[in-house]
Amino acid sequence: MIDEFAKDNLHGRLRRDREALLWKLDGLSEYDVRRPLTATGTNLLGLVKHVATVEARYFGEVFDRPSPEPLCRWQDSDGSDLWANEDESRDQIVEFYRRTWEHSDATIDALSLDAPGHVPWWSEPRPNTNLFAVLTHVLAETVRHTGQADILRESIDGRTGLRAEHEQRIDEEARAAHRAKIEQAARSAASIGAQNS
Secondary structure, three states, rough: HHHHHHHHHHHHHHHHHHHHHHOOOOOOOHHHHHOOOOOOOHHHHHHHHHHHHHHHHHOOOOOOOOOOOOOOOOOOOHHHHHHOOOOOHHHHHHHHHHHHHHHHHHHHHHHHOOEEEEEOOOOOOOOEEEHHHHHHHHEEEHHHHHHHHHHHHHHOOOOOOHHHHHHOOHHHHHHHHHHHHHHHHHHHHHHHHEEEE
């Protein structure tokens, strides 16, 4: 009984965070979803492409249920799974992610939490694993990258939140005052630290 509860709970959270990640693209221009927003080039559409590829590999290859479609190269030195080239449309990447959900959900539904899997890219002695470990790992990856997407989206237009229904109207003046308060605390702490050294 606890296994089914755990599986349903983890799977439900994965579904929620998938939707949250895609929501970060809503209303943005083609340029804004693709443009590099960090020194390493992290961008919103690239995060979606990366998470889709991660999920497709973990719930596919690991359980001998490979994705029915070709996957992009993964974790290559050029980081090709982390950005969309000009020939890849937003719709193509979003639809790839949604098709990946269907394939992953079928794997999750078909297998028990203790179903064995093999992750060849995990080092010894860990490559032999089970659905519970993989589901937890993919959920953590999705949460991590959705958090990154939240920060990236905030840097574009100030929009934050898990879902549209949780979004609050942005009070720019209150936000600026709050940021100034935090900046002042950081400067004061640095000054005190310098005095105590």
